[in-house]
Amino acid sequence: MRKINGKRVVLPLVCVVLGFMLAYSYNLTKEGAGKDKAWDQEYELRQQLIEQEKQNRELQKELLQKQENVSQIEKDLAQEKQLFFNLAKDTEKYRMFLGKVKVKGPGLQVTLEDGTDMESEANVNNYLVHEQHVFKVVNELYISGAEAVAINGQRLNHDSYIICNGPVITIDGHQHPAPFIISAIGDPDVLGASLDLPGGIKEQLVNENIIFTVEKQKNIIFDPIIGG
Numbered sequence: 001m002r003k004i005n006g007k008r009v010v011l012p013l014v015c016v017v018l019g020f021m022l023a024y025s026y027n028l029t030k031e032g033a034g035k036d037k038a039w040d041q042e043y044e045l046r047q048q049l050i051e052q053e054k055q056n057r058e059l060q061k062e063l064l065q066k067q068e069n070v071s072q073i074e075k076d077l078a079q080e081k082q083l084f085f086n087l088a089k090d091t092e093k094y095r096m097f098l099g100k101v102k103v104k105g106p107g108l109q110v111t112l113e114d115g116t117d118m119e120s121e122a123n124v125n126n127y128l129v130h131e132q133h134v135f136k137v138v139n140e141l142y143i144s145g146a147e148a149v150a151i152n153g154q155r156l157n158h159d160s161y162i163i164c165n166g167p168v169i170t171i172d173g174h175q176h177p178a179p180f181i182i183s184a185i186g187d188p189d190v191l192g193a194s195l196d197l198p199g200g201i202k203e204q205l206v207n208e209n210i211i212f213t214v215e216k217q218k219n220i221i222f223d224p225i226i227g228g
Contacts, residue, residue, distance in 0.1 A: 099157040099225035103148045107185040107220045108192055110137055114167075114178050115209035127209045129178050131164040137182050138162075140201045144194035146184035148222050152176040153183075155222045179211075188216040 112134065115127035138149055138156065149156050154171050163170045168177045184191055192214055195202050205212050 099148070099155050099222075102222065102224055103185055104219060104221040105147070105185045106188055107146070107183060107217050108141070108188045108195075109215045109217050109220075110141075110182040110184075110195065111211075111213045111215075112137065112178070112180045112182070112205065113211035113213075115211060117209070128167060129169075129180055129210055131162045131169055133205055133208070133210055134162055134169060134180055134182065136201050136204070137195070140194055141182070141184040141186070141191055144186065144191050146186040146191060148185045150183045150222055152181055155225055157225055183217070183220050183222075185220050185222065192216065 112129045114129055134151065138151075141149055151162075151169075151171055154174055154176070156171070160172050165175070168175045169180065170176075194200070195214060197203075202212050202214070
């Protein structure tokens, strides 16, 4: 009777131990499978991250290239803009030189008059203003940066001509008596300094018995040349 009871006690115990071992083995297997799965997921995520970084680098390279292209286009546009600006500026200068547009601004007024301190036996022609005197003043004003020049209110253009005829000069077919008032638009200080240089135009004309006066003007206006 007691032997039978002992066997009955051992058998359940063996079953319990066996069940525990099976459960433990199952848990280990399950945990191992979970770790493998987690590792696979991590590996896959790493691969995706690497691929994404690679794509990002390619996109960055493409972006840099596009930025360089845009920068070059901007430089080209800036150069074209400057070119067009220079062309427009030059065109405006040519129009002013041709007398096609109205011009106004500060400038200088030079008056040339016949000499008065003439000796009794002197040649009167040596005391008159001639076209070469007017030419010298006009050329010096243009060289010094004058934008436009007029004589006795008649504006000069690129092909104007000046002819002396006794006490008068003819400008583009129109006669003008002395005194001759030469007006020039430009920086009055620069224009005046160029005329007043030692040995310059003013000194030369004064030595040739011409009365030479200079006056700065705040605002000179030249209308376009009609039919010029």
